[in-house]
Amino acid sequence: xxxxxxxxxxxxxxxxxxxxxxxxxxxxxxxxxxxxxxxxxxxxxxxxxxxxxxxxxxxxxxxxxxxxxxxxxxxxxxxxxxxxxxxxxxxxxxxxxxxxxxxxxxxxxxxxxxxxxxxxxxxxxxxxxxxxxxxxxxxxxxxxxxxxxxxxxxxxxxxxxxxxxxxxxxxxxxxxxxxxxxxxxxxxxxxxxxxxxxxxxxxxxxxxxxxxxxxxxxxxxxxxxxxxxxxxxx
Amino acid sequence: xxxxxxxxxxxxxxxxxxxxxxxxxxxxxxxxxxxxxxxxxxxxxxxxxxxxxxxxxxxxxxxxxxxxxxxxxxxxxxxxxxxxxxxxxxxxxxxxxxxxxxxxxxxxxxxxxxxxxxxxxxxxxxxxxxxxxxxxxxxxxxxxxxxxxxxxxxxxxxxxxxxxxxxxxxxxxxxxxxxxxxxxxxxxxxxxxxxxxxxxxxxxxxxxxxxxxxxxxxxxxxxxxxxxxxxxxx
DNA sequence: CCTAGAGAGTTGTTGAACAATCCCACAAGA
DNA sequence: TCTTGTGGGATTGTTCAACAACTCTCTAGG
Numbered sequence: 001x002x003x004x005x006x007x008x009x010x011x012x013x014x015x016x017x018x019x020x021x022x023x024x025x026x027x028x029x030x031x032x033x034x035x036x037x038x039x040x041x042x043x044x045x046x047x048x049x050x051x052x053x054x055x056x057x058x059x060x061x062x063x064x065x066x067x068x069x070x071x072x073x074x075x076x077x078x079x080x081x082x083x084x085x086x087x088x089x090x091x092x093x094x095x096x097x098x099x100x101x102x103x104x105x106x107x108x109x110x111x112x113x114x115x116x117x118x119x120x121x122x123x124x125x126x127x128x129x130x131x132x133x134x135x136x137x138x139x140x141x142x143x144x145x146x147x148x149x150x151x152x153x154x155x156x157x158x159x160x161x162x163x164x165x166x167x168x169x170x171x172x173x174x175x176x177x178x179x180x181x182x183x184x185x186x187x188x189x190x191x192x193x194x195x196x197x198x199x200x201x202x203x204x205x206x207x208x209x210x211x212x213x214x215x216x217x218x219x220x221x222x223x224x225x226x227x228x229x230x231x232x233x234x
Numbered sequence: 235x236x237x238x239x240x241x242x243x244x245x246x247x248x249x250x251x252x253x254x255x256x257x258x259x260x261x262x263x264x265x266x267x268x269x270x271x272x273x274x275x276x277x278x279x280x281x282x283x284x285x286x287x288x289x290x291x292x293x294x295x296x297x298x299x300x301x302x303x304x305x306x307x308x309x310x311x312x313x314x315x316x317x318x319x320x321x322x323x324x325x326x327x328x329x330x331x332x333x334x335x336x337x338x339x340x341x342x343x344x345x346x347x348x349x350x351x352x353x354x355x356x357x358x359x360x361x362x363x364x365x366x367x368x369x370x371x372x373x374x375x376x377x378x379x380x381x382x383x384x385x386x387x388x389x390x391x392x393x394x395x396x397x398x399x400x401x402x403x404x405x406x407x408x409x410x411x412x413x414x415x416x417x418x419x420x421x422x423x424x425x426x427x428x429x430x431x432x433x434x435x436x437x438x439x440x441x442x443x444x445x446x447x448x449x450x451x452x453x454x455x456x457x458x459x460x461x462x463x464x465x466x467x468x
Numbered sequence: 469c470c471t472a473g474a475g476a477g478t479t480g481t482t483g484a485a486c487a488a489t490c491c492c493a494c495a496a497g498a
Numbered sequence: 499t500c501t502t503g504t505g506g507g508a509t510t511g512t513t514c515a516a517c518a519a520c521t522c523t524c525t526a527g528g
Contacts, residue, residue, distance in 0.1 A: 049478075102336055313510085
């Protein structure tokens with residue numbers, strides 16, 4: 001070890017984030033954007049021949065990208081029929097929130113007074129709340145939605161569990177799918193304040209109350225989302 | 235509808251389990267067995283050329299199978315280096331149990347008195363406990379381990395959540411990996427009784443106590459597993 | 469109205485080829 | 499001795515073209 005430790009800190013993580021990716025992964029990232037941003041509506045089919053021609057990659061590589069997104073829940077693969085942008089049923093949404101309750105509830109409950117003892121722990125959450133309020137003030141409802149997602153991702157990250165982080169990322173990908181077509185303001189606006197309230201409870205170390213508030217929060221959010229979908233469907 | 239309903243019951247599910255699968259999925263299933271049964275020790279590399287020759291499938295198909303198992307956590311894929319049987323670190327094990335606590339704890343807590351009101355609900359769990367005790371009596375410790383896993387899978391299944399079921403399946407696959415090389419009796423024997431006790435609490439509708447017992451159960455199991463690994467490693 | 473079958477189009481799988489990358493051993497230099 | 503280049507050999511990453519297997523649709527016939 002001939003170099004200073006401070007220089008080495010975090011280097012590995014930094015390098016891991018760089019464009020060190022296979023072609024399939026880059027294609028997957030591209031498709032991921034198109035899907036989550038609504039360019040590809042749920043239910044639409046992705047033709048191998050057509051896409052491989054447009055993207056200038058072989059069918060085999062494209063298939064690898066399909067598999068990646070399939071395991072993220074964004075695409076569904078039907079044998080001999082092709083891949084389609086996933087369509088979330090109401091039951092799926094209920095299930096997604098079922099898992100969110102389990103994960104986020106457990107995280108909050110187990111936090112206990114840790115946040116009260118180390119205030120810096122919650123800084124990322126505070127930043128997300130600030131981003132959300134700022135975005136709401138300028139009417140950027142898509143920005144509010146993003147801040148919202150970041151808030152919950154950072155909340156789960158407090159547990160320091162790679163598997164919970166991965167599960168959360170997958171759930172959020174599915175949620176983005178469900179948000180397609182919904183009125184962004186109606187969808188995201190009410191939750192800026194609730195995030196702030198939840199953060200206060202966590203920061204105060206009142207874990208039980210925070211867990212209860214979170215539960216009610218998620219129930220309301222699910223009901224809201226289902227109502228919006230029902231309204232926008234017939 | 236010209237046939238009797240009784241004949242049709244469950245046929246769809248049965249047929250879905252049959253070899254109705256792509257070649258890649260069948261290869262994945264085959265490798266999955268080899269890995270979880272210990273024929274392929276953690277850390278060993280799976281050569282594309284060699285395996286595709288032995289299994290009589292093309293490299294491309296084999297790669298699709300690799301992707302499937304990679305997303306189950308059984309294999310790890312290192313770019314330009316190949317695929318290896320996953321090696322779980324102690325940190326990974328802690329994380330697996332972290333997620334188990336979150337999921338199973340939530341399931342038990344939320345069950346409330348449902349099991350007390352509909353006793354048939356717990357029949358699969360009772361069967362698993364019976365299998366476990368029978369296997370223990372005849373010294374079949376691998377059988378005890380299997381019954382154990384089924385017990386917890388069925389426990390989670392009570393929630394009726396496809397996503398929790400999938401997550402549990404993945405966690406159990408990783409656990410099987412960690413069990414490799416450990417003394418099967420020491421690993422599984424102590425938990426037959428604890429499963430029975432937990433079942434009693436759930437059946438009685440004493441959800442809070444059951445959740446507490448489960449938590450202590452999982453903590454003990456994790457500590458036990460880590461100790462066994464540390465002992466077998468020097 | 470229902471069934472069977474032919475045809476078109478898509479996906480599933482293969483095998484070979486070439487490019488890109490890693491690994492190891494060895495040599496050159498400080 | 500330690501570090502730093504430089505090969506070659508092996509393995510993986512990606513492409514391509516072809517064929518097999520399958521689904522879907524439409525039509526003819528009962």
